[in-house]
Amino acid sequence: MTSKKDLILETALKLFAQNGFSATSTSKIAKAAGVSEGLIFRHFENKEGLLHAILEMGRIKGMALFEGVTNFQKPEDQLKYILQIPFNIRKDELPFWKLLYALKWQSDNYDEEPSNQLKPIVIAIFSQLEYPKPELEAEFVLMLFDGMATAVLLKKIKKSKAIEDLILNKYNIHD
């Protein structure tokens, strides 16, 4: 049985992702989660505290994703893995990633920036692949990564498989 704390966490995540942090009132969260409003503050102290708990919860999930790259030896495979991440986000984790991306645009506070952790990894890959300017190429990939993630999270993509292939082709990595 999920504890009420977890229930609050999940409900808040969903609502924050849907409507934004400040547009989501604690009373709405409480009602949606079927708990008393007071309980939110007993568990999280703040509305901000609730947000941070969600972010922390997700940061851990996120780490795992990025560390998946270590399952591959060849830099080509690693690059392929990374470029495919946005298209492979699990459906139940979409709200979390949407929230994270939305927060980037708000008041600088939150640079829990997912793609930041990714940068050194990508630089290493392009170094191994002997690109002349690995750092620059990495920066490009991260921009592309953000663009892909945006497209996926805002559901602006239909035939994702085709797009996926196109991108992999640009780096000469095929399925």
Place this chain on the structure above:
Amino acid sequence: MTSKKDLILETALKLFAQNGFSATSTSKIAKAAGVSEGLIFRHFENKEGLLHAILEMGRIKGMALFEGVTNFQKPEDQLKYILQIPFNIRKDELPFWKLLYALKWQSDNYDEEPSNQLKPIVIAIFSQLEYPKPELEAEFVLMLFDGMATAVLLKKIKKSKAIEDLILNKYNIHD
């Protein structure tokens, strides 16, 4: 002399871009603009109305940007022009674009989506360039465009010239 209406508009734009729409109260706007709170409602009826006015104001500015593409004949030059747009955003227009991009992540209402208007233009370009799948390639470019814009608007880019060249190179377009 800027009219008070314009003053409200500009102030609201700045604050919306900085802190988000629902985190910006009409009283903050009034105080920052140095006008009475009532005046906002005399001019705009609604807080939402104020937002729409800003968006409309900006949509027009935005149109001009995209239509700049018609200044070029050769599709290569057109593509180059488009790919450079994110790096050429005028400093005083940054808040508007930041707001627009931030709104994408909020409650589906606002698909005033800038890059949407861009899609047919880019498809046309790739058709002329005889790419086998112009629509797919366009979709890719738009994703990339979003990624670039994000990087610029959130100030995550240092040597933008280098990145710019890298991107142009990928499409064999050189300065």
Place this chain on the structure above:
Amino acid sequence: MTSKKDLILETALKLFAQNGFSATSTSKIAKAAGVSEGLIFRHFENKEGLLHAILEMGRIKGMALFEGVTNFQKPEDQLKYILQIPFNIRKDELPFWKLLYALKWQSDNYDEEPSNQLKPIVIAIFSQLEYPKPELEAEFVLMLFDGMATAVLLKKIKKSKAIEDLILNKYNIHD
């Protein structure tokens, strides 16, 4: 016509004096004054701000009281005037003085202490009367003053005239 701001001020004073500062909610004040709760904060920013406004309002009234001493030349008459102050508090000003005395017992913040301003005046009087230790005698009178005020404000006194005379007699001042 009294402005709503004054209405809030008076109502709050009455309730604060009756039930104490923290036991009096802003909603109770608003209801009792017949105004919206929001108006309190529009006029005073804080519940504390409201308190300070009351205190300030009363401090001025209080000053006048103490300065009444200058109407008398002879130190005996001055002393008499001071010793009679607690018994001469105007009925409509009772709530204010009660609030002031009650606040002394709370969290040190408020040393708007009425009798503090009185000290130098009383010392001067006893100096003129050539008491051997005027400062000590003043301290005694102030203690007595507090005791009298307490008795009056908490309505523990019946035959105030008799008590008044007794006190005046102790200092050989007769009606």
Place this chain on the structure above:
Amino acid sequence: MTSKKDLILETALKLFAQNGFSATSTSKIAKAAGVSEGLIFRHFENKEGLLHAILEMGRIKGMALFEGVTNFQKPEDQLKYILQIPFNIRKDELPFWKLLYALKWQSDNYDEEPSNQLKPIVIAIFSQLEYPKPELEAEFVLMLFDGMATAVLLKKIKKSKAIEDLILNKYNIHD
């Protein structure tokens, strides 16, 4: 070892004296005492109940003080004893007396008034001393007593010994 019940009692006393009854939440008490909030209600049923328990606890201590008067035969000595009480309050009992005096100013409920019990005793003394109006004189002494207690409890007194002597002198009682 002090039982947790006593710990709650003492902590609450301290906090009530410092910040007032209604400004002190049960959660603050619990936290300060290092016990769970629930425990307060197991032991005291009510927040008010907790207050009454404190008051009762102190009333007993207080009784003892006043009954100390019976240790003296001569009315002069008895008067002297009473007039010295405020200056002899034990340091660890200051919070209790401060609370008691503070409560006098709140919502009439609490007339646990310490000096009330004192009145008949003082009247008896002045009768024995053959004062013409013993009741009036007693009333005066009680007022003075309140003033002295206030000065001591709010730490407004420096050279208490000198003041003490001055007062005793007024009644021709010397050390």
Place this chain on the structure above:
DNA sequence: CATGAATGAGAATTCATTCAT
């Protein structure tokens, strides 16, 4: 056109209290 007083609904947070364990 512009202000500032005023409002009612709703925001986040705290409170005293209950109850299962």
Place this chain on the structure above:
DNA sequence: CATGAATGAATTCTCATTCAT
């Protein structure tokens, strides 16, 4: 005896909006 989860009502304060001037 003691805890900690849970609640519902209340509290301070903010918000978008209206209206008389």
